[in-house]
Amino acid sequence: MEIRKSNLDERVKQLQSLGSEEFAHINGPLTAHLVGTYKILERWQLDESLCLAGLFHAIYGSDPTRAQLLGTDQRAEVAAMIGEKAEELVYLFCSCDKPFVLPQIGAETKVSFRNRFTGETSEFPAHLLNDFCELTIANDLDVARNKSEEYYHDDILAMFKRMYPMVSSHTQAELDLLFVKFCA
Structure with missing residues (x-):
């Protein structure tokens, strides 16, 4: 599962060449957040393609308020960098209308x-749901941990609880600690 450090360094250089250092994020450039998300997924011992998706998870812009490093017309180029499986998850994460989708996860069977x-609505791709949950949690953990004080809104904690059954035991163990600290 572990990606060679030189390979990770190469991927980070690719992101930097696309301008990830110029985009501001919580307490620093976007690059730091992307690497932070990657490292969380790696620590949870998840599949390399999921870790790489974490590293590139904002390349197309992760929500309407954030800039993009590449347009969705360049998906093939991203797939060449990180693999088709990782790119599919990156596109799903970036294209997701999160206010519409996230409240359904764990509350609805489909x-x-x-x-x-595109504005199109379809059934969530079942084969990507668990990885999407892992990536969403890692992203939000990195964001919260890079603020001046780690804090989670009640809606984020509720989302983590709904996603809990869909994630790995390593992720669940980290969430257990988080729930003790912030849900007491």
Whole structure:
């Protein structure tokens, strides 16, 4: 599972060449957040393609308020960098209309997905749901931990609880500690 450090360094250089250092994020450039998300997924001993998706998870812009490093017309180029499986998850994460989709996860048996780029609604791809949950949690953990004070809104904690059954035992163990600290 572990990616060679030189390979990770190469991927980070690719992101930097696309301008990830110029985009501001919580307490620093976007690059730091992308690497932070990757490292969380790696620590949970998840599949390399999921870790790489974490590293590139904002390349197409992760929500309407954030800039993109590449347009969705360059998906083939991203797939060449990180593999088709990782790129598929990156596109899903970036295209997800999160206010529409996230409240359904764990509350509904079938989750409707709305693509914020196209406006199309379809059934959430079941084969990507667990990885999407892992990536979403890792992203939000990195964001919260890079604020001046680690804090989670009640809606984020509720989302983590709904996603809990869908994630790995390593992720669940980290969430257990988080729930003790912030849900007491």
